[in-house]
Amino acid sequence: MTGAVTPGSPILPDTATVRPGRLVIGGCDALDLAARFGTPLIVYDEEHLRQRCREALTAFPGGVSYATKAFSCRAMAALAHAEGLTLDVASAGEFLVTRSAGVPADRLVVHGNNKSDAELRLALDQGVHRLVIDSADEFDRITALTGAGHLAADAWLRISPGVTPDTHPSIATGHSRSKFGLPAGAAATDRLIERMLASRSVRLRGIHMHLGSQIRDLRAYDVAVRKTVPYLRAWDLPELCVGGGLAVAYTANETAPSMASFAQTVDQACGDTLPAVRLSCELGRWIVASAAITLYTVGTVKHTPDGTTIAAVDGGMTDNMRVALYGAKYEVLAPGRPQGRERPVTLVGKHCESGDVLAADVMLPEDLAAGDVVCSLVTGAYGYSMASSYNRLGRPAVVFASGGRATTVLRRETPADMMQLDVWPSPQEES
Numbered sequence: 001m002t003g004a005v006t007p008g009s010p011i012l013p014d015t016a017t018v019r020p021g022r023l024v025i026g027g028c029d030a031l032d033l034a035a036r037f038g039t040p041l042i043v044y045d046e047e048h049l050r051q052r053c054r055e056a057l058t059a060f061p062g063g064v065s066y067a068t069k070a071f072s073c074r075a076m077a078a079l080a081h082a083e084g085l086t087l088d089v090a091s092a093g094e095f096l097v098t099r100s101a102g103v104p105a106d107r108l109v110v111h112g113n114n115k116s117d118a119e120l121r122l123a124l125d126q127g128v129h130r131l132v133i134d135s136a137d138e139f140d141r142i143t144a145l146t147g148a149g150h151l152a153a154d155a156w157l158r159i160s161p162g163v164t165p166d167t168h169p170s171i172a173t174g175h176s177r178s179k180f181g182l183p184a185g186a187a188a189t190d191r192l193i194e195r196m197l198a199s200r201s202v203r204l205r206g207i208h209m210h211l212g213s214q215i216r217d218l219r220a221y222d223v224a225v226r227k228t229v230p231y232l233r234a235w236d237l238p239e240l241c242v243g244g245g246l247a248v249a250y251t252a253n254e255t256a257p258s259m260a261s262f263a264q265t266v267d268q269a270c271g272d273t274l275p276a277v278r279l280s281c282e283l284g285r286w287i288v289a290s291a292a293i294t295l296y297t298v299g300t301v302k303h304t305p306d307g308t309t310i311a312a313v314d315g316g317m318t319d320n321m322r323v324a325l326y327g328a329k330y331e332v333l334a335p336g337r338p339q340g341r342e343r344p345v346t347l348v349g350k351h352c353e354s355g356d357v358l359a360a361d362v363m364l365p366e367d368l369a370a371g372d373v374v375c376s377l378v379t380g381a382y383g384y385s386m387a388s389s390y391n392r393l394g395r396p397a398v399v400f401a402s403g404g405r406a407t408t409v410l411r412r413e414t415p416a417d418m419m420q421l422d423v424w425p426s427p428q429e430e431s
């Protein structure tokens, strides 16, 4: 294993213990899990998930939403709900997953920059906690739907404060050219707020913003909150949701801000001018990212003429798109190998793309060989939820580990699952 990753490291799940040749999570030995459930396998530390929910709620007593897009399944929705969080859903699919986990509609925060009428109807009729209105067009459609008999909603208006945080451009959302929300400072934003306040289709409770994801520099939140507070003051709105986006460390050398410093930053920015506002946040990555590891089995090891060692595993870009999408970096361990001589290895997947890389130049044992299990760390956020079935590989299984027991929460996707969508030849449509 890499010497840098030691127990207690923020890139390991909270309950992980690491000893030469052994990695234990939630009381379950990683190699036993790989043997029992097969690989690729995503293992979440359930205790870690619960602790993150609790820590966030302590920091934000005004409310915390779990952003289900980071990792969506019924077990996770039920866990976040049981821990007292509301749940952010951004599509009918996310809505139904959470509802079918037993989460009441009035614990849902409904998002989306282009919600369909069907999605709006769901939110209106089921009476969600907050419907986050993203555009004037959407407000017009809500007005038409409530005019046609659907119920009025408690709403937030999403504002884009015109702040570019220190993150990858693809996951920066709070800037002035954003496709999300209405720009702060624009006359159109004021006009929409006035229309919303005069409307019987919505009860405007406050303002929502979300600056982006994997944000390290908290000054972005400070600036954004200070730009948003005037809206609350001008229209006497009692609620501000500052979104999510708090960064986590992915590698042993990275650092990330603490939850307490995040809360303190927004609290101060708001409290200086508007102490009575109800502040909430909406976290995905921070809750789930470092709770999980992904186990893979090495299938081949190659040595290129320039001295690079390439190890190919049985998953790849279909279970972790983040490397190809954002150039994300990961740390990899070989749980079955005692600590020893190490060499840089590029860990690749089994897909038909050269960009199918899971981690470049990670330190792995000199004698890494076919059949070894390796594990990628901090894979709990935007891995499974962005997974695809490219090359018809099928999505991995996911287990929650706790107290020495592992429970399957998402079973492995099989070719038979994929064939269910493939309806050719369709008898009804044949002429």
Ligand SMILES: Cc1ncc(COP(=O)(O)O)c(C=O)c1O
Pocket: 067, 069, 070, 088, 111, 210, 212, 213, 214, 243, 244, 245, 246, 282, 283, 284, 285, 286, 381
């Ligand atoms: C509206 C909204 N809220 C919250 C989040 C969660 O962000 P993160 O997972 O970085 O905390 C996202 C993710 O992009 C989002 O779009």
